[in-house]
Amino acid sequence: MPPFHFRVGFGYDVHQLQAGLPFWLGGITVPHTHGALGHSDADVLIHVICDALLGAANLRDIGFHFPDTDPQYKGIDSKKLLAGVLRLLRERGYEVGNVDSTICLERPKVNPHIPAMQQTLAEVMGLDADLISIKATTTEKLGFVGRQEGVAAYATVLVYKTA
Template identity: 85%
Template sequence: MKIRVGFGYDVHQLQPDLPFWLGGIEVPHTHGALGHSDADVLIHVICDALLGAANLRDIGFHFPDTDPQYKGIDSKKLLAETMRILRAKGYEVSNIDSTICLEKPKVNPHIPAMQRTLAEVMGVGEDDISIKATTTEKLGFVGRQEGVAAYATVLIYQVA
């Protein structure tokens, strides 16, 4: 069996009075992420990691921010299309390990809902999606609450 590992990293600026989409759910907060799509940083890193693991380039290649059809798009649609592309190449997801870096709001209470949502979109088990959250101890742009960052590592395998 052929297995492959992929890694994703993304950041988005935080702005007041925008909805804050994270892991496919809207998280209550005074600020939201700024981006061409709904700026769901967690979904974006998962897409990047999956595409990279299968040697299918990156999220910007498949869903460019210069294309008006992706303006304001729900990132769950991007994730569903990423899964279609991945499966068309003969791969399936083994597991995902991700970390969100954010000072506020606290993410931990929302993790089970994120796991449920992502698992449903991806057609995998909730137990296959690890989501962790951390602060940067008030250091850098995350610490100053100017932005949010996320990382993801994925393991995929080729279906026989």
């Protein structure tokens, strides 16, 4: 085995948008008339990062570790789920190399909020904000994202074994 053992993980998630809910994205609330619907706070960006990290370490997915059938996770702050995922990875000797993510959303515009998301995620993950890439795009008014019925996100992560 080489001195460093690298692994890559991928995450994908979608959430329906509903009027009157807070819109959590990347660990912060983004001002909008609609928020994501889910069992937790429905932070789609954190959920895809969790899934990508768990996948990289072959630890299944977020629903396996934090099932939406468990009342203790009802309304939970997804930053707590991310902290739990990082604990699982670090217990197995993994550390995060970097995160690359994309949010698909017609409105609101996400770009002005990206630095705050990066800083918030960096604090939770114990990483430099420069290691967390967040991009945003629309779907050019196509599909459920284009009709503003939902939000989607993707993430790829690199992890490496330290022990």
